[in-house]
Amino acid sequence: MPNTHNNPCSWWQPQELAIDACRHYRLGPLNIYLQRQRQQWLLAHEYSTEDMQQAPCHTDISVIPLHLTSQRYLISLSPANYQLLPRLMDRPVVVKTIQPVNLPPNEQTTLYISSPVSLSVMLTQPDMLLQNIAVQRLSDTWFGPSTQIGELCYADKTHARHAKAELSLRPHRAVTPVTVHNRSTQMLSIDKLSIPVPFLALYALPDGSLWTDPVTLSHEGLQALAHFRTGKLSAAEAQGATLLSEPVQKPEKHSLVRAFTDIFSD
Known part of the structure; x- marks a missing residue:
């Protein structure tokens, strides 16, 4: 599967995330954070008041911001592929x-x-x-x-x-x-x-x-x-x-x- 996460126009397409990698999405006022670990996925989100006219962005970061409470999804072997539909x-x-x-x-x-x-x-x-x-x-x-x-x-x-x-x-x-x-x-x-x-x-x-x-x-x-x-x-x-x-x-x-x-x- 091609890695297209750097193309803002294709943010809705299937993507991959390596083990222990973390990614941040900004879509309008919504910020989504995804982190994959070997046996779980972490998901957190928050809303901002920044300019909602900005283009969507996708950024690889080191960790989900500590002030957010992450939802944990436990999986015996976490899949690498995900999609924001x-x-x-x-x-x-x-x-x-x-x-x-x-x-x-x-x-x-x-x-x-x-x-x-x-x-x-x-x-x-x-x-x-x-x-x-x-x-x-x-x-x-x-x-x-x-x-x-x-x-x-x-x-x-x-x-x-x-x-x-x-x-x-x-x-x-x-x-x-x-x-x-x-x-x-x-x-x-x-x-x-x-x-x-x-x-x-x-x-x-x-x-x-x-x-x-x-x-x-x-x-x-x-x-x-x-x-x-x-x-x-x-x-x-x-x-x-x-x-x-x-x-x-x-x-x-x-x-x-x-x-x-x-x-x-x-």
Whole structure:
């Protein structure tokens, strides 16, 4: 297996670690430390407030920092191979737009919205899951018109970019192209969007960015409900892409989702 751990764009690929070696990963605000010993693996992590726009880095170090408490995984003969596999979150991610977005009747637009991923820390050959770690700590939020109607989600914020050229490379977040059709007769004001990430596949592109299947939302004046469907990345977007994970759930045909929370008429 080639040693690719010095290539920041391939941090999610299988790697090797020698006995008594230790490695540090920084992905956005998350720092992960892995140490292999002859009969155990050690794993620790912490979150920082450093610039989350920095490129991911992988550094060989001598030991896991002493201020951290390491999880120990005892194995009679520890395997050398491991992998940090990005996964989409296990619940929808509700993203609040930093600036309100208004869409007139019979208009459509595509927004590029990113959401943080989690990591499955795996030993490989044979496969063994050590721990799932969220790259970014998100708060819980209830998304719906009342405490009886809705669902528990994660909360995040978004710039809701409408041009791919405006996207910055943040390998700890997955970009979802969201096409919104306003088929109603009223102005559509989007204050929040619920991104149904459990229904989406996750891909890695050669530049190190993570993308999901696109989502199309069609608003037809049914208050906060919208028809949604998933698609596949376009040929240009999918060029050189590697499928990292299939959708966790499959949506029902003609699904209605509670996609918006601030819809009103001007």
